[in-house]
Amino acid sequence: MFIVQKFGGTSVGSAQRIRAVAARVAKRVQAGDQVVVVVSAMGHSTDELVGLSQAVSSTRNNREMDALLATGEQVSTALLAMALQDLGVEAASFTGWQAGVRTEPVHGAARIEAIDPQPVRTYVDGGGVPVVAGFQGIAAGAVTTLGRGGSDTTAVALTAALKADLCEIYTDVDGVYTADPRMVATARKLTDISYEEMLELANLGTQVLHPRAVETAKRHGVNVVVRTSFADTEGTVITDMASMEGLRVVTGVAFEKEVARIALVGMPRSERQLADVFTALADSQVNVDVIVQSVVKSETVDVSFTVQEADVERTLAICERSRERIAYKELLHETGLSKISIVGAGMISNPGVAAQMFAALEAVSAQVWMVSTSEIKVSCVIDQRHLKSALDSVHESFALHQE
Amino acid sequence: MFIVQKFGGTSVGSAQRIRAVAARVAKRVQAGDQVVVVVSAMGHSTDELVGLSQAVSSTRNNREMDALLATGEQVSTALLAMALQDLGVEAASFTGWQAGVRTEPVHGAARIEAIDPQPVRTYVDGGGVPVVAGFQGIAAGAVTTLGRGGSDTTAVALTAALKADLCEIYTDVDGVYTADPRMVATARKLTDISYEEMLELANLGTQVLHPRAVETAKRHGVNVVVRTSFADTEGTVITDMASMEGLRVVTGVAFEKEVARIALVGMPRSERQLADVFTALADSQVNVDVIVQSVVKSETVDVSFTVQEADVERTLAICERSRERIAYKELLHETGLSKISIVGAGMISNPGVAAQMFAALEAVSAQVWMVSTSEIKVSCVIDQRHLKSALDSVHESFALHQE
Numbered sequence: 001m002f003i004v005q006k007f008g009g010t011s012v013g014s015a016q017r018i019r020a021v022a023a024r025v026a027k028r029v030q031a032g033d034q035v036v037v038v039v040s041a042m043g044h045s046t047d048e049l050v051g052l053s054q055a056v057s058s059t060r061n062n063r064e065m066d067a068l069l070a071t072g073e074q075v076s077t078a079l080l081a082m083a084l085q086d087l088g089v090e091a092a093s094f095t096g097w098q099a100g101v102r103t104e105p106v107h108g109a110a111r112i113e114a115i116d117p118q119p120v121r122t123y124v125d126g127g128g129v130p131v132v133a134g135f136q137g138i139a140a141g142a143v144t145t146l147g148r149g150g151s152d153t154t155a156v157a158l159t160a161a162l163k164a165d166l167c168e169i170y171t172d173v174d175g176v177y178t179a180d181p182r183m184v185a186t187a188r189k190l191t192d193i194s195y196e197e198m199l200e201l202a203n204l205g206t207q208v209l210h211p212r213a214v215e216t217a218k219r220h221g222v223n224v225v226v227r228t229s230f231a232d233t234e235g236t237v238i239t240d241m242a243s244m245e246g247l248r249v250v251t252g253v254a255f256e257k258e259v260a261r262i263a264l265v266g267m268p269r270s271e272r273q274l275a276d277v278f279t280a281l282a283d284s285q286v287n288v289d290v291i292v293q294s295v296v297k298s299e300t301v302d303v304s305f306t307v308q309e310a311d312v313e314r315t316l317a318i319c320e321r322s323r324e325r326i327a328y329k330e331l332l333h334e335t336g337l338s339k340i341s342i343v344g345a346g347m348i349s350n351p352g353v354a355a356q357m358f359a360a361l362e363a364v365s366a367q368v369w370m371v372s373t374s375e376i377k378v379s380c381v382i383d384q385r386h387l388k389s390a391l392d393s394v395h396e397s398f399a400l401h402q403e
Numbered sequence: 404m405f406i407v408q409k410f411g412g413t414s415v416g417s418a419q420r421i422r423a424v425a426a427r428v429a430k431r432v433q434a435g436d437q438v439v440v441v442v443s444a445m446g447h448s449t450d451e452l453v454g455l456s457q458a459v460s461s462t463r464n465n466r467e468m469d470a471l472l473a474t475g476e477q478v479s480t481a482l483l484a485m486a487l488q489d490l491g492v493e494a495a496s497f498t499g500w501q502a503g504v505r506t507e508p509v510h511g512a513a514r515i516e517a518i519d520p521q522p523v524r525t526y527v528d529g530g531g532v533p534v535v536a537g538f539q540g541i542a543a544g545a546v547t548t549l550g551r552g553g554s555d556t557t558a559v560a561l562t563a564a565l566k567a568d569l570c571e572i573y574t575d576v577d578g579v580y581t582a583d584p585r586m587v588a589t590a591r592k593l594t595d596i597s598y599e600e601m602l603e604l605a606n607l608g609t610q611v612l613h614p615r616a617v618e619t620a621k622r623h624g625v626n627v628v629v630r631t632s633f634a635d636t637e638g639t640v641i642t643d644m645a646s647m648e649g650l651r652v653v654t655g656v657a658f659e660k661e662v663a664r665i666a667l668v669g670m671p672r673s674e675r676q677l678a679d680v681f682t683a684l685a686d687s688q689v690n691v692d693v694i695v696q697s698v699v700k701s702e703t704v705d706v707s708f709t710v711q712e713a714d715v716e717r718t719l720a721i722c723e724r725s726r727e728r729i730a731y732k733e734l735l736h737e738t739g740l741s742k743i744s745i746v747g748a749g750m751i752s753n754p755g756v757a758a759q760m761f762a763a764l765e766a767v768s769a770q771v772w773m774v775s776t777s778e779i780k781v782s783c784v785i786d787q788r789h790l791k792s793a794l795d796s797v798h799e800s801f802a803l804h805q806e
Contacts, residue, residue, distance in 0.1 A: 015458030
């Protein structure tokens with residue numbers, strides 16, 4: 001089999017862990033597999049580099065930040081290649097530019113435009129293990145970085161470019177669960193999950209795999225396995241719906257713990273003014289999540305939306321500044337809320353799912369403040385104090401603890 | 404003026420020092436000069452990276468060591484570029500490959516083959532300050548490092564490639580002295596010195612500038628100034644003899660403190676066998692310095708040579724292994740010796756210089772064990788206990804404390 005294995009910062013966080021990763025890779029090579037490795041920077045190295053940059057400069061230059069941060073993966077790739085050679089496995093490190101990872105000419109959060117598979121392909125065909133720096137690429141002769149989720153995306157995109165069979169993402173969790181095991185005692189690890197479900201879960205706060213990496217996998221049809229480098233357990237396969245045996249109505253439950261609701265009450269009916277507010281919020285990097293609009297009287301509109309609790313003050317200030325333009329009557333806000341979501345590809349053809357979720361929430365007296373739905377997701381905003389019992393109730397209601 | 408400024412690891416050893424270097428560069432830019440900067444890795448970063456490599460691997464792979472070590476200068480160049488931008492100076496970091504530094508395809512101690520000046524030239528012509536990583540280059544798509552004295556050599560070679568007016572080497576000493584000021588109280592800083600004298604001094608243990616960098620400067624006629632980044636004092640100009648006003652007979656006194664003498668006594672007269680020993684020593688990285696051969700009787704030859712004290716055991720073992728082939732009668736060795744040397748371009752036309760040195764040594768009862776001369780140098784091996792007084796006596800005898 002031809003595999004791309006990706007190890008995150010925790011997995012290569014020390015010399016000892018790098019040796020453990022090398023042993024894991026060596027085992028696969030000795031079993032006859034062709035292996036390409038993608039690694040992140042060692043644990044805290046990125047924080048250290050950011051600290052240095054702040055100590056020399058009060059401003060921020062994205063080109064130089066990228067040049068600086070890219071050294072993190074160069075260190076871990078060289079060290080892992082050395083550790084592999086020490087075990088008798090031929091290996092060589094590849095920076096982003098050496099591995100042919102071309103990105104758009106943007107610093108800090110560049111998207112991969114194309115990967116020239118030739119350098120890595122040639123090396124792996126020669127019997128060696130290429131150790132490729134994740135998170136980085138090159139554009140117009142300058143080093144670029146991919147931003148959050150970058151190393152996972154490198155691994156998935158490289159799997160596609162190399163036409164490899166599988167992309168294994170090694171992380172500190174051992175797979176995708178039906179719910180966060182720290183919150184729901186009966187949470188169960190999934191054997192497989194579709195790209196679409198994984199994308200919803202990733203966007204709903206499940207930290208297993210960054211949405212960018214899932215999107216890239218979906219676009220290229222790359223089979224991804226998420227598993228841990230700290231044990232020899234099976235992980236979760238992320239694949240397309242078509243290749244899964246029967247779709248579950250609900251695959252998992254996700255949540256965001258600290259959510260706030262903002263309401264603009266009694267606005268005259270005009271779409272343009274509303275767009276103004278959300279543009280101003282986006283410009284200030286306030287992440288607006290659920291948006292609900294309802295017409296209460298014929299002439300006025302109420303809009304409520306959720307933001308992260310940490311953004312409440314900023315959001316209220318922005319809304320205050322737009323008071324005259326938007327002409328709302330009241331500005332309300334409420335904190336201490338949580339968002340609970342169910343995700344499942346089988347939901348599309350099962351109309352009673354939302355109703356079943358409301359019933360499960362009602363059973364634990366969790367009042368639903370807001371509802372938002374997509375084809376394979378239902379999200380409800382409830383009081384934070386009900387979150388734990390709501391998760392248990394919903395998990396139980398959809399029998400997620402059972403195979 | 405168009406200047407290349409090189410700052411060593413001590414000069415960029417902390418965030419605070421990087422800011423100080425940035426301020427120094429900014430002053431020159433604001434005075435209207437065009438400046439290109441070359442930097443080494445931050446103080447202890449190389450040791451830390453070597454430590455990590457030893458923790459992951461018991462063997463040593465030169466390609467990966469180069470990939471690993473090259474990150475050191477990438478960090479310092481990015482940080483210095485940020486610090487310059489913070490002072491309002493347009494700046495960008497350049498790795499070795501980005502700066503067009505092509506080397507021979509050798510890892511660990513590659514020589515620069517050519518520098519394509521275009522990328523750096525374009526940036527400096529656009530009004531920016533390129534901050535170039537010293538010590539590194541590229542060969543066949545792989546990162547290479549230049550080995551000891553590498554960053555100085557990068558700076559000098561880049562000055563030549565760019566046809567810049569001057570190469571300023573900032574280091575922790577403020578220039579070239581007539582003798583080590585820690586040993587000779589009356590030592591005086593030289594205003595200028597010729598490439599040839601500097602080369603002899605560098606090879607004789609004066610640590611101001613690596614011989615490779617001096618050789619490169621001599622070959623391309625690059626004017627080099629050695630000065631300190633910790634004060635605003637004038638440094639020493641290294642230039643060609645022709646441009647100096649009147650050659651001094653003796654320019655400076657150098658020494659190596661710990662030297663050992665090995666003697667092979669009573670060998671049959673055959674050049675080939677002798678070559679064998681020195682080849683074996685070279686293969687084992689033993690650095691043989693002074694070699695003296697004398698014919699005592701008609702049929703046999705005595706050869707004595709010096710090595711560093713730390714290499715004595717290894718040297719004796721190699722000689723023992725060759726005993727049969729070389730057929731010497733006795734193998735002698737002596738430690739506790741030092742080498743003292745005088746260097747001066749004016750020596751060529753002054754035949755009494757060696758005699759004056761012997762007299763100065765005799766005046767402090769320092770017996771001369773070995774003598775070695777070149778056109779602009781006389782070296783004597785003496786007992787270590789006489790070194791301090793011998794340095795004073797020779798320095799005084801040639802009136803080096805006077806302008």
